[in-house]
Amino acid sequence: MINPQWLRTFATLAELGSFTRTADRLDLTQAAVSQHVQQLERRLGPLLIRRPRHAEVTPAGRALLDYCRELDQAERRLHGRLADDDATHGEISLISPGSVGLALYPVLLALQAEHRGLRVRHRFAPDREVLEAVLDNRYELGLTSVRPDDPRLAAAPFSEEPLELVVPASVRVEGWCDLQRLGFIDHPNGPSMANRLLRQAFPGNPGVRSLPVHGFSNQISLILEPVARGFGFTVIPRYARQAFARPEAIAVVETTSPVVDTLWLIHRSEWPLSACAQLAMRRMRDASRPEPTVAKTKPSRSKAVACKTVRRPR
Template identity: 45%
Template sequence: MINTTWLRSFCTLVEVGHFTRTAERLHMTQSGVSQHVRKLEEQLGAELLVRQGKKFSLSDTGEKLYASAQDILLALSNLEQSVGEDSPYEGAVRLMSPGSVGLKLYSHLLALQSEHPKLIIDFRFAPNTDVENAIAESAVDIGFMTSKSTLADVSCTPVAQESLLLVTPASVEEPEWDTLMTLGFIDHPDGSHHANLLLGANYPEFQHSNLFPRKGFSNQIGLILEPVSMGLGFTVLPAHAVEAFQRPEQIKAHRLARPVSETLYLCALRKKAFQRRIETVIAEARRWL
């Protein structure tokens, strides 16, 4: 394989037509330029220059090499430039989070993309385990999780707190234990976990969410509050999911005597530096969390 440094020296020499001025342009010694040309000739097994004292002309092989090298060096230059570019507002950013966080962030990140159309937001909603696996496999650039990763390759930094809320139909003024038992529980993928955290801290009668009659289930974060709004049951959800519900007058979010929050972590592949566009998205996410 031809050494591109030697090739660049040869092409510059052809363009400048003088060893000393070539050395000055390349910040080399004249003997260094001569050595590069000689190494190329040895590698190709052919004379590139026809030397005439201090002057030279190109041999047939030299002519062919110079003609072909222009495209090669231009392509290398373009490659270096494209790889070296690190715009804060261009390129795709792949991120993943649980649904509640996604409901909070997605519209704001789309607004950021509207301001900078070359910035592409690729946002996936997924539970914590899927988020950490995607990060470990480099399927996403960053993720948000509501628990620290157990994988050694995934680093997690706390960035925010999100309150858990008891949500009932709007008609419920005081969520007494008997009232909850009568309503029944609208479950979701994190329903048992959230209920254990919030209800366990506030109701001495609580042992497990299975105590409540199960009145429904949804794995779509935007739909979990639909049955609650219709009076079919209650649930426990993170605050961002509650705030995103389009008909807040049909539900009631209760902040209980002993508040419970989940820590939100920014997670990424350990020891991998962020590109500037990823830093842009992280800064925007922090702004709204």
């Protein structure tokens, strides 16, 4: 690595064109200025043509001046990043479950549109990967449905995310047998989510694994597409349902005992958040997504395990 003092001496000499004035500005002797230039020229070749009244920079010297400017700019960027006093320039990095991510990603893009100095990096991931990514400093902010117990992570409640039973808009669910006729649209978290919600909505039911499976998707934004086409029902977080592009094609079955997960906003606790992250947090908390118009239907109050006691969908 080139000695930074030699570079400062050379850049000042190129600016002033005089060994004497360079020595005065840098509080050095003329001999020290000459020595610094000689050290550089031993490594890089001729940098100056020494004239009686001024020094002229060679092409190699101009290349070195470009290098000095690049170093100066990099140093200013480093100081700016460490000072972190500008919330409108820098990177916003968020890792979250796909459902809430569908709601938040447009919010962050709107923030980037307001401040073009921002860059948004967002990844959808399950809870375990969220925790690991924030701990490893690969993402500054994370959202998870599991409150971490690691002291290296700070966690605060961010929002609540209810699970919803979603069916085709034309279907009325009166009991368990209506779900049997519909069939289940599965997804990676489908069985666990469905069992948690259906246990409350239809007490005594034989479980989601007793239902026929009429489809599967691991893309959070596509899980409701087969439901909208009438191929079956599913259980999905509300944020994912709200982001669906055709709300008129689906219906939410209201339940008397909702199942609600708390989402936790996490970050490393050992150092302060960047100004960009703080701005993003405020915008995400303040953002309110309007509830899309969606049909709602209520299940029968009976346990409705026996199919013969249930009316067919109207």
